[in-house]
Amino acid sequence: MKILIVDDSKTMRSIVKNCLATLGYSDVEEACDGRDALSKATACSPGLILLDWNMPNMNGLEFLKAYRSQGGKTPVIMVTTEAEKVRVIEAIKAGASDYVVKPFTPDVLSQHVTRTLERCKAA
Amino acid sequence: MQPSDITPFIRATKNVFDTMLRMPVSFGDPRVVTSHEPQAHHVSGIIGLSGDLVGAVAVMFPKQTADLVVRALAGPSADTDSELFADAIGEIANMISGAAKAQYEGKTISISCPSVVIGTGHQIHQQSNTRSVAIPCKAGGHPFDILVSLRKAESVAKSVAA
Numbered sequence: 001m002k003i004l005i006v007d008d009s010k011t012m013r014s015i016v017k018n019c020l021a022t023l024g025y026s027d028v029e030e031a032c033d034g035r036d037a038l039s040k041a042t043a044c045s046p047g048l049i050l051l052d053w054n055m056p057n058m059n060g061l062e063f064l065k066a067y068r069s070q071g072g073k074t075p076v077i078m079v080t081t082e083a084e085k086v087r088v089i090e091a092i093k094a095g096a097s098d099y100v101v102k103p104f105t106p107d108v109l110s111q112h113v114t115r116t117l118e119r120c121k122a123a
Numbered sequence: 124m125q126p127s128d129i130t131p132f133i134r135a136t137k138n139v140f141d142t143m144l145r146m147p148v149s150f151g152d153p154r155v156v157t158s159h160e161p162q163a164h165h166v167s168g169i170i171g172l173s174g175d176l177v178g179a180v181a182v183m184f185p186k187q188t189a190d191l192v193v194r195a196l197a198g199p200s201a202d203t204d205s206e207l208f209a210d211a212i213g214e215i216a217n218m219i220s221g222a223a224k225a226q227y228e229g230k231t232i233s234i235s236c237p238s239v240v241i242g243t244g245h246q247i248h249q250q251s252n253t254r255s256v257a258i259p260c261k262a263g264g265h266p267f268d269i270l271v272s273l274r275k276a277e278s279v280a281k282s283v284a285a
Contacts, residue, residue, distance in 0.1 A: 008236065011197045011211040015143075054217070056236055081221020081234070101225075102218050103142035 001047035002027045006037040006063065007079070008055040012102075016050055016079065019106045023113060034058025038066060046074055048117060051096075053080035053087070061094055068095040075116050079109070129153055129256050129271045132180065135222035136269060139215065140262055144195040151259035156270070164268070165189055165243045166209070168216025171235035176227065178273035181247050182216040188265035213237030219269070 003025050007013045013030050020028060029044045031037035033055040041049065049067075053060040064076055075097035080087075083101045091099060098116045100109055133150055140148040165186035171179050184192065186203065193201045193211040201207040217237045224232040240247075249255050249272040258269040 009210055009214040009217070011201075011207050011214050014197065014207075054221075054234060054236055081218055081225075083221065083225035102221065103139045105142055 001025065002029055002044050004029045004031060004037065004041055004044065004046035004049045004074075006031045006034070006049065006055070006060065007052040008032050009052075012052070012079075016109065019109045020113065022106065023110055025113075034060060034063030034066070037063050038070075041067060041072060041074065042070075048113065049074050049076045050079050050113075051076050053078060053082045053091075061091060064091065064094045064096060075120050077112055077116055079104070128273070129258055129269075131223040131226035132219065132269055132271050133258060134226065135219045136258075136260060138222050139218045140192075143218065144192060144215075144262070146192070146195055146262045149261045151261075153256050153258045156255050156257045163244065165241065166212050167240045167245065167247060168212040168214075169238045169240065169247070170216050170220040172220065172224065172232055172273065173235075173276075174232040175230040175276055176224075176232050176273050177276050178253050178271070179249065180216065180220045180223070180272075181270040182212070182219060182267065183247070183270060184212065184267045185265075186243065188262060188267045191265055192262055192267075209239040209241060213239045 003020055005013050005016050005028060017028050029040055029046060031040045035058040051060045060078060077098040077100060078091045078096045079100045081102045088099050098112050100112050137148055140146050163185060164183040166189045167181045167183040169179055169181045189212060190203060192215065193208055197207045197211040201211060220234045224234060247270060253272045253274045255270055255272040260267050260269060
């Protein structure tokens with residue numbers, strides 16, 4: 001299964017990629033902002049999207065709304081510094097499946113990825 | 124702003140260094156600074172804040188400390204010449220600012236994408252109507268500073284005064 005990591009920080013993409021590798025997911029596509037993510041999500045049909053919020057050009061929330069409005073059904077986990085409850089609610093309403101606040105430990109991210117994928121399998 | 128107003132940034136910095144860098148961090152006494160104090164920093168990650176609070180946060184590192192924290196976050200190959208260097212400094216500033224703003228309950232605050240300045244001895248000038256507080260920090264015994272320059276947005280300040 002391919003996983004799309006969307007973050008404007010190459011460092012953060014690399015950290016997330018390493019976490020996914022420990023879970024056995026090495027088929028990863030990267031996007032540096034929401035606009036890039038929209039075209040890559042269409043092109044590579046990922047099984048999971050890990051999405052930052054604050055990015056240039058098109059932010060994570062704008063991507064999520066656009067992706068869902070185009071019929072995108074892939075589960076999306078927000079991975080972001082935006083920790084306020086109102087932001088979490090906003091993201092869930094826009095179609096986020098789960099939410100991880102930065103900073104995070106590898107264990108926390110792994111648990112959210114595993115839980116989200118298990119929930120999708122069960123559905 | 125007073126030195127005591129920066130508690131969220133101290134908590135956030137500790138959280139980021141404990142969680143993402145796995146490095147102990149200690150703090151000295153915060154102090155009010157003027158924008159013209161000479162600095163010995165090599166690289167700074169800067170985040171703008173807008174909304175109910177307006178200003179900027181700069182996380183400023185001497186070269187040796189920057190090398191240390193960048194390697195801790197991005198891996199051993201991320202040295203000063205690496206393309207990851209500025210990116211990692213920006214991400215540290217981003218995480219500290221994001222974790223701090225979440226602690227200002229009831230306030231709506233947005234943060235910008237990070238900017239990174241590299242160059243030994245660079246100075247960061249704040250707006251003249253904004254007080255700046257510097258938090259001296261040490262990571263693994265190596266010094267760095269966090270400069271917090273915040274004020275209430277004018278509309279918020281007026282409604283509080285009314």
